[in-house]
Amino acid sequence: MMWMYILLLAMSVSLYVYPNGVVPALIAVVCGALAIKAIKEGRAKTRKSVSPTVTDAVHSGSGMEDEANRVTDPRLKDLEDTIAKNARDLQAFAGAREEIAVAVADFGQAISVVESLSDIVISKTENSSKDLSTSIFSISDNSKRVTEEIKELLIEICKGEDSLESDIKKLTKEVDKLDLVMKDFQIMSSEYGQNTDVLEKNVDGISEYSRAITDLADKTNILAINASIEAARAGEYGKGFRVIAGEVQKLAKQSKSISENINTSILKVGTQLVKSSKNHKEIMESGVKAIRQSQKNLLEVTTILTPQVALLGEGINESETLSSSVTADLNAIIVSLQYQDSIRQILGHEINLLNELRGIMENVLVSSGNGVPKTGDRERILDLAKKYFTVRDEWLAFGLNIDEGSMENQDESLKNVTIF
Amino acid sequence: MTIFCVDDSSTIRMLVKKALEPEGYTVLEAENGKEALSHKDIAGADLFLVDVNMPQMNGFELVKNIKQDTRLSSKPVIFLTTESALEKKNEGKDLGGAGWIVKPFEPPALIKVIKMFS
Numbered sequence: 208m209m210w211m212y213i214l215l216l217a218m219s220v221s222l223y224v225y226p227n228g229v230v231p232a233l234i235a236v237v238c239g240a241l242a243i244k245a246i247k248e249g250r251a252k253t254r255k256s257v258s259p260t261v262t263d264a265v266h267s268g269s270g271m272e273d274e275a276n277r278v279t280d281p282r283l284k285d286l287e288d289t290i291a292k293n294a295r296d297l298q299a300f301a302g303a304r305e306e307i308a309v310a311v312a313d314f315g316q317a318i319s320v321v322e323s324l325s326d327i328v329i330s331k332t333e334n335s336s337k338d339l340s341t342s343i344f345s346i347s348d349n350s351k352r353v354t355e356e357i358k359e360l361l362i363e364i365c366k367g368e369d370s371l372e373s374d375i376k377k378l379t380k381e382v383d384k385l386d387l388v389m390k391d392f393q394i395m396s397s398e399y400g401q402n403t404d405v406l407e408k409n410v411d412g413i414s415e416y417s418r419a420i421t422d423l424a425d426k427t428n429i430l431a432i433n434a435s436i437e438a439a440r441a442g443e444y445g446k447g448f449r450v451i452a453g454e455v456q457k458l459a460k461q462s463k464s465i466s467e468n469i470n471t472s473i474l475k476v477g478t479q480l481v482k483s484s485k486n487h488k489e490i491m492e493s494g495v496k497a498i499r500q501s502q503k504n505l506l507e508v509t510t511i512l513t514p515q516v517a518l519l520g521e522g523i524n525e526s527e528t529l530s531s532s533v534t535a536d537l538n539a540i541i542v543s544l545q546y547q548d549s550i551r552q553i554l555g556h557e558i559n560l561l562n563e564l565r566g567i568m569e570n571v572l573v574s575s576g577n578g579v580p581k582t583g584d585r586e587r588i589l590d591l592a593k594k595y596f597t598v599r600d601e602w603l604a605f606g607l608n609i610d611e612g613s614m615e616n617q618d619e620s621l622k623n624v625t626i627f
Numbered sequence: 628m629t630i631f632c633v634d635d636s637s638t639i640r641m642l643v644k645k646a647l648e649p650e651g652y653t654v655l656e657a658e659n660g661k662e663a664l665s666h667k668d669i670a671g672a673d674l675f676l677v678d679v680n681m682p683q684m685n686g687f688e689l690v691k692n693i694k695q696d697t698r699l700s701s702k703p704v705i706f707l708t709t710e711s712a713l714e715k716k717n718e719g720k721d722l723g724g725a726g727w728i729v730k731p732f733e734p735p736a737l738i739k740v741i742k743m744f745s
């Protein structure tokens with residue numbers, strides 16, 4: 208019974224591993240063979256229980272007496288029939304045993320075929336997963352490097368002393384300063400205007416004053432002329448008076464001319480003052496205008512740049528998120544790639560199990576009197592296996608020729624291509 | 628810190644390398660216990676990451692040798708294997724192993740374990 212359990216187990220394992228393979232078929236054959244063996248063992252037991260009776264009967268008498276007994280005793284006839292039947296069965300069993308031995312030997316060959324196929328799976332998966340990991344890691348190294356560079360650049364732009372952010376802060380400060388300067392300028396400008404007004408008034412005042420002096424001088428002159436006329440009329444008595452009147456007249460002329468000079472220069476100064484104050488005002492106004500414009504420009508620049516710096520800051524965060532997600536993906540890939548090692552071991556275990564099964568079957572054959580196990584017919588097994596081959600490497604693994612038609616391409620990259 | 632990775636799977640060795648090198652570890656490699664013992668830089672290893680099932684000399688045999696070598700006996704040995712049965716783990720522990728990681732390993736976990744011994 209235990210054999211049956213082992214065989215059932217082996218069958219289910221092989222069916223799981225090779226659902227469409229050669230192995231289940233072979234195992235089915237072997238199962239049948241072992242079932243026959245079990246029957247045979249049952250028969251052998253029967254034979255053992257019958258044989259002594261036959262021997263006893265055969266050796267119970269001798270000569271003519273025996274002959275007579277044989278003919279007359281129906282029991283003896285039955286026994287003879289049984290012996291003849293057993294002999295036929297034995298011959299049939301011998302044939303079956305021969306077939307089982309061949310099947311077991313073929314099974315051994317099949318295992319070695321399966322082993323070779325497993326080797327392909329192992330080496331192919333190992334190579335492909337290695338290639339895959341190499342490319343994945345080089346991609347990830349590159350992306351890591353690029354992300355780092357971008358991040359550094361962004362940090363440089365956004366943070367630190369020479370960063371855009373600090374530039375904007377400086378600009379904003381400058382704008383504030385300009386605002387102060389402009390206010391001072393406006394105050395200065397209005398004070399200057401007031402001062403100019405005072406000056407103009409003063410100039411007007413001085414002109415008025417000098418006109419008054421001129422008037423006074425004119426009047427004095429007339430007085431002096433009248434005084435000289437009166438002095439002349441007085442004759443010799445008015446001689447001294449005439450001298451004084453003459454002096455007064457001279458004085459009046461002089462004071463008039465001085466006053467006229469003052470008036471001229473004051474007017475000149477006043478005109479120039481008005482002119483220059485007008486210029487000054489214009490200059491100041493255009494200065495204020497320029498400051499206002501540059502303040503406006505700076506404000507615009509900072510308004511545009513501030514959200515951009517914020518965006519860049521987000522970019523830094525995003526690049527950090529990206530690089531940590533790349534790391535997580537990479538870790539997942541490292542885990543996945545390790546299953547290749549497990550697959551390799553599992554395939555090895557399957558081969559071991561099958562080999563063990565072969566050993567058990569060979570022992571059964573030996574113990575049932577079939578002698579040393581034969582070597583299976585590899586060619587026949589390969590013919591059997593070939594029916595299922597679809598992959599080029601399966602053919603190559605056994606040095607079999609596979610007709611792939613002509614694939615002679617000049618271009619190395621098209622070596623697997625056939626153009627019809 | 629130098630980590631000596633002994634595993635018959637070249638993929639595993641490569642993945643260990645890829646996981647540890649960015650963390651600043653130097654990784655030495657060998658395909659099995661025998662190759663590891665004859666590695667010229669074995670004395671420079673600070674920690675061993677050892678597979679159990681390997682041809683020629685398995686991980687347990689290797690650890691026996693490591694524990695008998697006065698240059699290496701104090702270096703921690705961590706098993707990195709597909710085996711997860713308690714009896715195997717106990718065998719590893721009894722041989723003087725410092726830890727047991729069942730494959731597939733996750734890089735952060737591997738790094739964490741190694742850091743416990745740095």
Ligand SMILES: [Mg+2]
Pocket residue numbers: 634635636678679680681
């Ligand atoms: Mg291994």
